[in-house]
Amino acid sequence: MTRLRFAVLGGTGKEGSGLALRWAAAGHEVTLGSRELDKAGRAAAELNTTLGQNSVRGMVNRDAAAQAEVVVMAVPYAAHASTLESVRDVVQGKVFVDVTVPLDPANVRRVKMPAAGSASLEAQQLLGETVRVVAAFQNISAEHLKSLGREIDCDVLVCGNNSDAKNLVIELAQAAHMRAWDAGPIENAQVVEGLTSVLINLNIKHKVKASGIRITGIQRS
Numbered sequence: 001m002t003r004l005r006f007a008v009l010g011g012t013g014k015e016g017s018g019l020a021l022r023w024a025a026a027g028h029e030v031t032l033g034s035r036e037l038d039k040a041g042r043a044a045a046e047l048n049t050t051l052g053q054n055s056v057r058g059m060v061n062r063d064a065a066a067q068a069e070v071v072v073m074a075v076p077y078a079a080h081a082s083t084l085e086s087v088r089d090v091v092q093g094k095v096f097v098d099v100t101v102p103l104d105p106a107n108v109r110r111v112k113m114p115a116a117g118s119a120s121l122e123a124q125q126l127l128g129e130t131v132r133v134v135a136a137f138q139n140i141s142a143e144h145l146k147s148l149g150r151e152i153d154c155d156v157l158v159c160g161n162n163s164d165a166k167n168l169v170i171e172l173a174q175a176a177h178m179r180a181w182d183a184g185p186i187e188n189a190q191v192v193e194g195l196t197s198v199l200i201n202l203n204i205k206h207k208v209k210a211s212g213i214r215i216t217g218i219q220r221s
């Protein structure tokens with residue numbers, strides 16, 4: 001696939017930095033976004049050390065989003081609306097990948113969706129219809145992402161209303177050594193986001209850090 005210019009908002013965190021690491025390793029141009037420029041720079045330097053090359057940069061979220069072709073957001077749900085607001089005008093017309101799960105800090109084991117239906121539906125409403133919002137990676141533990149180069153034993157369900165944008169995200173998942181499936185319109189992300197609480201229950205019960213899901217019954221290409 002062609003080299004893409006990415007921003008990962010919340011890219012200093014566990015999930016965002018793991019995705020950024022894998023996409024930078026696959027040859028994409030990646031910028032980590034943060035609320036603080038220094039923090040973004042430090043996180044980028046750490047990834048560059050791991051990669052053994054100088055290919056990741058750090059910027060504040062808004063600048064990172066403005067210069068990117070594809071914007072990915074992985075922030076805690078408490079920061080979802082404010083981060084979306086801060087980049088709304090600079091992501092118009094772009095593919096916007098929402099990884100956020102609306103976990104309830106009072107009980108992360110129980111599904112609790114926001115009034116909009118899900119975090120990614122909220123993103124679509126807040127950003128407007130010209131932004132191609134794609135919901136993906138919510139069921140992939142950051143534990144897997146940091147083991148660079150290793151195939152991840154979990155599937156990615158990709159939801160959104162634009163087929164080209166979903167196909168791009170499926171290719172990006174493949175570039176990061178994951179299998180991904182088109183799981184239908186953005187409304188279906190409610191189920192995918194909810195599955196994360198199911199996986200958290202399984203992690204706790206079985207004393208593991210990174211359970212995941214697999215789709216069966218379809219020939220793998």
Ligand SMILES: NC(=O)c1ccc[n+]([C@@H]2O[C@H](COP(=O)([O-])OP(=O)(O)OC[C@H]3O[C@@H](n4cnc5c(N)ncnc54)[C@H](OP(=O)(O)O)[C@@H]3O)[C@@H](O)[C@H]2O)c1
Binds near residue numbers: 010
């Ligand atoms: N961790 C996982 O295994 C995993 C798996 C699947 C999905 N997810 C989802 O991915 C999202 C990120 O998870 P994470 O574990 O990476 O979270 P995290 O490490 O706690 O936070 C990610 C980044 O979000 C920013 N942030 C934190 N609080 C904020 C606030 N109040 N306002 C604005 N920005 C704030 C911080 O960046 P700055 O301080 O640099 O701005 C932080 O580094 C969540 O929605 C989570 O449910 C996580």
